[in-house]
Amino acid sequence: MRIGFSVPQFGPFADPGLAARTCTELEALGCHSLWVADRLLSPLVPPQGYAGGKPMPLRYGTHLDPLLALGVAAAATERVRLGSSTLNALWQPPLVLARALTTLDLISHGRLDVGIGLGWMREEYEAAGVPWRGRGARLEETLDVLDAVWGSDPVIHTGPLWTIPESTVLPKPLQAPRPPVLLGGFSPPALERVGRRADGWLAASMPLPYFTGLWAVAVEAAERAGRDPAGLRRVFRVNPEVTGTEAAPEETHHRGTVRQICDHLGTMCGAETDEVLVDLQLTTDSPGEFLDLAGAFMAELAGSAP
Structure with a gap:
């Protein structure tokens, strides 16, 4: 199991200096990766599709740009992988996006994982x-x-939306043939796309029956495309609600003690290339507690590894 954490970028953590210092500390803890997320705004009227009609956390209205935040993380670290979970890729032309991602791969000396979604x-x-x-x-x-x-x-x-004339587009990413591309999504079409053309799935901690059904779609799509499903990575994001006492078993995919949440994540990770992404930005407002919790999750997850 690989263990990753969020790059501080939302609410009280939306400070480049704090983000840089925290990324350095997280790398020192021994984690495998650091990840940014992507929000443009936080509507005051609850948007459709969010948490059963509940208001979004106000801190999502304060945010650092994800790609620039990855640049901060790249400068503050030396070893960890750097990714996006997820970057909403459709908000800019893909040629412009490719240039930014190529630059990040070069800045990070080939440590970029491109995680994108809808x-x-x-x-x-x-x-x-x-x-x-x-x-x-x-x-x-x-x-x-x-x-x-x-x-x-x-x-x-030449496509329905964009045309690039025969051109030179340099430099290329440091990673060959390209940085790994992981796709998010929780619908059958999204998982079909993962199996057919991605390097992995940006998933989430969820009840096991739901996860099993979704993953089967990706496996079948990969096999139809002549690809080996075992080569697909899986990154399980959790935005944990950490409690002082044990939560009900049906809640432990997102709520409970650190041990309960980590035990559930451990049951989801069935391969050495599976990865856990712990986003603590909704769990605490304190940079010190952020790092303390990261250390606690590191210790428990290392014990839960398959």
Whole structure:
């Protein structure tokens, strides 16, 4: 099992200096990776699709840009992998996105994991001026453009949404043939896409029956595409609600003592390449407690590893 943590970037943690210091400390704890998330705004009226109609946490209205935050993390660390879980890739043209990601891979000396998804909030699409309809097709072509740009020159792409004339697009990423691309999502089409063309799935801690059903879709899609499902990575995100006393067993995928939450994550991780991403930014407002909890999760997860 690999163990990762969130890069501080939301609410009281939206401070570049604090983010840099915390990333250095997290690397010193021995974690495998650090991850950013992506929010544009926090609507005051609860958006559709969020937590049963509950208001979003106000701290999501205060945020650092994910790619720039990864640059801060890259400068503050030497060893850990650096990823996005998830970057809402459709809010900018894919050629522009490819340039930024290539630069991050070079800045980090080849430590970048590209984690992208569709997002789920219609209000953010409207604010970014990007159509909500047709998101799946837009993501497919975005992946096509990234593959083209990261392939050998000359680069050329002709599609329904974007055209790149025969061009030189340099430099290329340090990682060959490209940085790993992991996709988020929790619907059958999203998991089919993971199996068919991604390097892995940006998943979440969830009840095991739900996880098993979703993962089966990715496995079947990979086999149909002639790919080995065993080569797909899985990153299980948890935004834990840590309690002082034990929670009910059906809640431990997101709520309970540190040991309960880690035990559940341990049951989900069935391969050495599986990874846990612990996001503590909704758990505490204190940088000191953030690091204390990270240390506690590191100790428990190391004991839960398969």
